[in-house]
Amino acid sequence: MAEKLKIATTSLGGCFGxxxxxxxxxxxxxxxxxxxxxxxxxxxDIKHCSEYVDIGLIEGGVCNSxxxxxxxxxxxxxxxxxxxxxCAINGGLPALRNFIPLEECLAESYLTGExxxxxxxxxxxxxxxxxxxxxxxHELVKVDYFLPGCPPSGNAFWRFIxxxxxxxxxxxxxxxxxxD
Amino acid sequence: MSENxxxxxxxxxxxxxxxxxxxxxxxxxxxxxxxxxxxxxxxxGNCKMCEVKVNGRNxxxxxxxxxxxxxVLNNIKELNENRRIIVQMLFVEGNHLCPGCxxxxxxxxxxxxxxxxxxxxxxxxxxxxxxxDTSHPDILLDRNRCIFCEMCVRAGREVDGKEVFAISGRGIxxxxxxxxxxxxxxxxxxxxxxxxxxxxxxxxxxxxxHGFEVPIGQRIYDKKQIAEVSVATEKVLEEKVHx
Numbered sequence: 001m002a003e004k005l006k007i008a009t010t011s012l013g014g015c016f017g018x019x020x021x022x023x024x025x026x027x028x029x030x031x032x033x034x035x036x037x038x039x040x041x042x043x044x045d046i047k048h049c050s051e052y053v054d055i056g057l058i059e060g061g062v063c064n065s066x067x068x069x070x071x072x073x074x075x076x077x078x079x080x081x082x083x084x085x086x087c088a089i090n091g092g093l094p095a096l097r098n099f100i101p102l103e104e105c106l107a108e109s110y111l112t113g114e115x116x117x118x119x120x121x122x123x124x125x126x127x128x129x130x131x132x133x134x135x136x137x138h139e140l141v142k143v144d145y146f147l148p149g150c151p152p153s154g155n156a157f158w159r160f161i162x163x164x165x166x167x168x169x170x171x172x173x174x175x176x177x178x179x180d
Numbered sequence: 181m182s183e184n185x186x187x188x189x190x191x192x193x194x195x196x197x198x199x200x201x202x203x204x205x206x207x208x209x210x211x212x213x214x215x216x217x218x219x220x221x222x223x224x225g226n227c228k229m230c231e232v233k234v235n236g237r238n239x240x241x242x243x244x245x246x247x248x249x250x251x252v253l254n255n256i257k258e259l260n261e262n263r264r265i266i267v268q269m270l271f272v273e274g275n276h277l278c279p280g281c282x283x284x285x286x287x288x289x290x291x292x293x294x295x296x297x298x299x300x301x302x303x304x305x306x307x308x309x310x311x312x313d314t315s316h317p318d319i320l321l322d323r324n325r326c327i328f329c330e331m332c333v334r335a336g337r338e339v340d341g342k343e344v345f346a347i348s349g350r351g352i353x354x355x356x357x358x359x360x361x362x363x364x365x366x367x368x369x370x371x372x373x374x375x376x377x378x379x380x381x382x383x384x385x386x387x388x389x390h391g392f393e394v395p396i397g398q399r400i401y402d403k404k405q406i407a408e409v410s411v412a413t414e415k416v417l418e419e420k421v422h423x
Contacts, residue, residue, distance in 0.1 A: 083300070086279050090271075090301060093280060098307040139304060146300035150279035174405060177294050179278035180285065180396055 004034075005054040005165055008078060009041040012067040013094045013134060014060025016042070017151045018085040022057075024154025032158075035165045040074075049077035055164060056081045057147075061091040062135040066128035075141040080164065083143045086150040086179060088136065095134040102132050145170055149178045186250035188212075188232075195246035196422070202230060202242040205254070206418045211407035212254050213263055213292050215381050216329035217242040219418040221338055226329050228266055229292060231259060264296040272303045273352070275310065275324035276382075282391045283383030285399025289327060290382075291406035306352070313358065315366035318388050319377050326356050326384040336376035342369045344376055356384070 011019060019042060025032065040049045049056075056078030062068060075081055086092040097105050111119040137143060147160050147170075156176040163170035185192050186201070188210050195204035200223060205212050215227040223242040230241040233253040241254070253259065270276075270289060278284045310323040328347055333356075336344040348357040360367035370377055372387055380386075396402070400409055 086277070090277070090305060091307075093277065095305075095307065096277070099309045133307070136301065136305060138300065143300070148299060174294065175403060177297075177299070178402075179290055179293070180281070 005036045006039045006050060006052070007036045007041070007055045007057065007161070008039040008049050008053045008074060009043065009057040010059065010070055010074065011042065012058060012060035012070060012088070012137070013063035014085065014087050014092075016059070018057075018059035018149075019043070021149075021151035021154055022157045025158045026154065028158055032161065036161070049073055051077065052079070053077045054079050055161070057084045058082065058088050058137055058143075059084045061087045061094055062131065062137060062140055063094055064128040064130050068131075068140065071137055071141055080144045081141065082145045082147055082160070083137050084147045085152060086148065089138075089146055089148055090136050091134040092150065095136075098133045102130060106130075147172075150180055152176075153178070184246075184248065186246055186248070186252055188252045188254050189256070193252075199246040199422075200242055201232060201234065201239075201244050201246050201250070201252055203418060203422060204246045205241065206411075206414050209411050209415055210254070211411050212241045213295070213406070214242060214410075215288055215292065215327065216331055218331060218335075218379060219414060219421045220375070221331065221334045221379075224330060224334065227327070229263055231262060233259065260296050263292070264298050265302070267293045267296060267298055268300075268302045270327050271298075272301050272305045273308070274327060275307060277324075281325065281383040282386055283325070285394075285396055285402045287383060287401070288381035288406065291401035291409075294401065295405050295407060308352070310355065313365045315364040316368075316370065316388075317366070318372040319365060319370060320386045320388055321356070321358070321365050322384055322386065323356055324384075325382045327382055328354050328356075329381060331379045331381060332356075332376045332385055335379045336370075336374065339375040342374070342376070344368050344370045344374075 038044045039053050040046045056074040058074060062071060083089050087094060106121050110121045147156060149156060153176060156172055159172055159176060160170040184195050186195060187193065188205055193204050193208040202212055202217055212230045212232060214230040217223060217230065225240040225243040228240065231238050232241045234244060234250050278290060284290060313321040330347060333345045333347065336342050343359050346357050347354055349355050358365050358368050377385060
């Protein structure tokens, strides 16, 4: 049998909804493990990508400095990088803050908003700095394929991964393409 | 071939005197993609989605007169790729966040994007800052989603007999304005039964308090492609309006 494909996954500025939807492949996950093994992913808790990964799935847009590092690590390791879900493709709902200056966002959340005790803007060295705007991932790195949806359905994930495992360009039938 | 016949993708299509290519196509049950055409409104050629090749030259099917012997190409790779790029430009130019839009699944922009296989945006997103108008008791105006098709502008003028909407500004500064002393929808003549309030192909003009009556997944374009839906509904309307 051919060597299993290595898959890495991560969520940048996402809600992990795409990861949850990935698990909606249900019992097909058993068949999936015949085809692939998971590398860096919240599902394995492996913290960094191996040197060589076949498929990287990125959920979420780029909101902060850590997202930039993570995305670059994935691009460096992954032969094929897939933008998964609305946020990775267009920034999604986190990008709603793009219309508001960052300073005002922080002030509303941590200084002037309702119910705030001990107002201060978090500035711990451990915290990644927010970017001025939320960016879709294709604005930072080359993306090979896009899997739209909020989230993409389990069937869409299954189709995409099995197409790639079969050495085909992934294509979705009409009913599996959704932006919502 | 009999008189008043042209071909669309090789298929003979009869047309009436005075028909545009779009009108002849709709009557013949052939779908030419469009966002700004409605049989009840005068064609204006705004969206460029209906660009076809007529005897080798590119024209807007909704404004170009049908003529004897024209060879029209419509559903071909080159034109569908142009259409995909136009849709992508419309998506990056506005703020089209489908997951949070009540029109999702019923939206013609989204449906055409699905049908031309748009999986990504290609261009950098602009995220323009656009104003919402929630003042009207029954109608919501969200300019984030406006694509400047002018359907509401023309429906108000031609069908409702009211000048409610207009497009102001130029280029990237284009925006939909409301004809009222305050500039707000609540002070305009727009009523919930007007065609102008119901003709928007995207989610820019939405009737309030009907959100999610039909669940996501069971909406017009969730299962059926826009070609099939459009052919079925517009033929009836076209024959009613132009005979």
